[in-house]
Amino acid sequence: VNIGALLFLFTLCCLAKVLQNQRHLSNIPPGPRPWPIVGNYGGFLVPSFLRRRFRRGGGAVKNAIVLLTDQANIYGNVFSLFVGSQLIVVLNGYEVVKDALSNHADDFSDRPDIPTVSIMTKRKGIVFAPYGPIWKKQRKFCHSVLRNFGLGKLTFEPCIQQGLATVKTELLRLNEESASRGVDLAPLIRNAVSNVICSLTLGQRFHHEDREFSALLDLMDRGLEICVNSAAVLINVFPFLYHLPFGVFKELRQVERDITVFLKGIITKHKETLDCENPRDLVDMYLIEMMAQKTTGQEDSSFTEDYLFYIVGDLFIAGTDTTTNSILWTLLYMVLYPDIQEKVQTEIDEVVGRHRVPSLTDKGHLPFTEATIMEVQRLVVVVPLAIPHMASKTTEFRGFTIPKGTVILPNLWSVHKDSTQWDEPDIFNPQRFLDDEGKLFRKECFMPFGIGRRVCMGEQLAKMELFLTVASLLQAFTFRLPDGKLPPPLHGRFGLTLAPCPFTVCVSTRGGVL
Numbered sequence: 001v002n003i004g005a006l007l008f009l010f011t012l013c014c015l016a017k018v019l020q021n022q023r024h025l026s027n028i029p030p031g032p033r034p035w036p037i038v039g040n041y042g043g044f045l046v047p048s049f050l051r052r053r054f055r056r057g058g059g060a061v062k063n064a065i066v067l068l069t070d071q072a073n074i075y076g077n078v079f080s081l082f083v084g085s086q087l088i089v090v091l092n093g094y095e096v097v098k099d100a101l102s103n104h105a106d107d108f109s110d111r112p113d114i115p116t117v118s119i120m121t122k123r124k125g126i127v128f129a130p131y132g133p134i135w136k137k138q139r140k141f142c143h144s145v146l147r148n149f150g151l152g153k154l155t156f157e158p159c160i161q162q163g164l165a166t167v168k169t170e171l172l173r174l175n176e177e178s179a180s181r182g183v184d185l186a187p188l189i190r191n192a193v194s195n196v197i198c199s200l201t202l203g204q205r206f207h208h209e210d211r212e213f214s215a216l217l218d219l220m221d222r223g224l225e226i227c228v229n230s231a232a233v234l235i236n237v238f239p240f241l242y243h244l245p246f247g248v249f250k251e252l253r254q255v256e257r258d259i260t261v262f263l264k265g266i267i268t269k270h271k272e273t274l275d276c277e278n279p280r281d282l283v284d285m286y287l288i289e290m291m292a293q294k295t296t297g298q299e300d301s302s303f304t305e306d307y308l309f310y311i312v313g314d315l316f317i318a319g320t321d322t323t324t325n326s327i328l329w330t331l332l333y334m335v336l337y338p339d340i341q342e343k344v345q346t347e348i349d350e351v352v353g354r355h356r357v358p359s360l361t362d363k364g365h366l367p368f369t370e371a372t373i374m375e376v377q378r379l380v381v382v383v384p385l386a387i388p389h390m391a392s393k394t395t396e397f398r399g400f401t402i403p404k405g406t407v408i409l410p411n412l413w414s415v416h417k418d419s420t421q422w423d424e425p426d427i428f429n430p431q432r433f434l435d436d437e438g439k440l441f442r443k444e445c446f447m448p449f450g451i452g453r454r455v456c457m458g459e460q461l462a463k464m465e466l467f468l469t470v471a472s473l474l475q476a477f478t479f480r481l482p483d484g485k486l487p488p489p490l491h492g493r494f495g496l497t498l499a500p501c502p503f504t505v506c507v508s509t510r511g512g513v514l
């Protein structure tokens with residue numbers, strides 16, 4: 001009936017050939033007994049047309065994270081499972097995650113070669129690049145560009161503020177138009193956040209109704225959707241399927257081509273208009289670095305146009321959904337906890353007033369606002385299992401042998417729910433980040449951006465965006481659910497990151513500057 005079903009059966013048969021690998025490993029961490037052929041979580045390999053039958057709403061994967069965390073109660077904080085014949089070790093709780101990513105940083109900082117991801121990224125760029133000197137150089141360069149943008153004349157703040165002004169105007173307009181239905185904040189916030197990445201990398205902002213820009217964002221979404229949630233997951237078992245001339249396989253190649261044309265076009269325009277004395281953005285800086293390395297005779301330099309292309313893609317993918325969803329979750333919690341929303345607003349009124357918009361210089365003076373954002377990030381970990389790590393060599397870890405090539409999943413969600421570190425971890429309580437004098441204090445076990453060598457490269461930028469957006473929107477508006485509407489379920493929807501289930505809000509203005 002269905003090509004997908006045939007492929008699935010084919011996959012099961014061929015997986016048998018790798019089954020024996022599971023048996024040769026000794027002293028690996030304990031874990032549930034793997035099923036023949038598919039391992040413990042064969043479901044990951046099942047295409048969506050079959051999975052949909054068993055899935056209720058978008059909560060299934062979130063529940064899988066709860067399930068993984070629960071397995072730690074049975075097998076301990078370091079446990080193993082198999083997907084097919086691939087050994088995966090899940091790290092749970094603060095002590096274990098910190099031990100692995102800080103004390104064994106050199107052993108556990110590689111990334112696995114996941115065929116769908118490798119096909120899309122060629123293992124270049126930063127996010128999925130193998131741990132080694134090339135990744136290190138590229139990351140160091142991009143990190144320094146991000147820092148320069150944050151501090152120098154090309155600072156992020158005006159760029160973020162400009163996006164927020166548009167969000168507020170649009171929000172007001174849509175709120176008036178929608179009457180009691182409420183406004184979906186997601187497209188507005190997503191556009192503002194993507195525009196920050198656009199300004200940083202491509203030196204240009206796009207209007208939220210710009211067709212080319214919306215098309216690019218849609219293409220990226222579609223590419224991810226295909227890789228994560230369609231028969232294309234079978235490419236992870238049989239990479240040759242990528243070349244099939246039909247269905248999602250064909251579509252995936254087309255999406256890849258369209259993204260390439262868009263981004264390469266922008267890089268070409270940058271080359272034509274480059275002024276080395278006045279770099280406009282990351283692409284300019286990278287092109288200048290490329291030329292500098294050529295003139296100093298570094299023939300084997302990894303700084304190439306090709307690499308630049310994948311870095312730009314990485315920044316879009318790593319920097320858009322994560323930040324958008326963190327902002328949306330914070331606004332959702334404000335709707336659900338109106339008393340906290342009011343407390344944040346009171347603090348903003350006292351420190352900033354209503355006649356100017358909040359700026360980054362206010363950040364240190366708004367501890368309750370910051371604590372509220374952090375508490376939402378603690379409770380809702382938008383990248384709950386970080387990005388998969390891989391052991392680059394066989395390593396002894398906490399009495400177990402972790403063979404080279406093992407996929408390591410640091411369960412950040414479990415760290416934020418670790419009852420040895422947090423009182424009543426399931427309760428939403430911003431106060432936990434404040435001391436007796438109301439001052440903010442940092443806890444090491446708070447790690448929404450991960451830790452160690454692969455810690456999020458955009459952490460500082462994301463924090464700026466989160467703070468300015470939340471402070472600015474709560475200064476201008478009070479958010480509530482439309483009358484008679486139930487709140488969305490809090491398990492969220494898991495794509496590449498954990499997003500809130502769709503919700504709409506009504507806003508009332510609070511007077512003052514918009």
Ligand code: HEM
Pocket residue numbers: 126127128139314315318319320322323326382383386387388410448449450451453454455456457458459461462
């Ligand atoms: C990696 C979280 C925003 C760029 C990561 C990781 C996490 C994370 C958990 C994986 C760490 C690991 O593998 O151990 C977040 C959250 C964000 C956010 C919660 C927003 C609230 C951003 C932004 C950018 C960015 C705005 C870009 C400007 C990256 C990059 C990596 C990464 C490039 C890969 C680092 C590497 O492999 O060396 N992020 N991120 N992120 N993030 Fe973010």
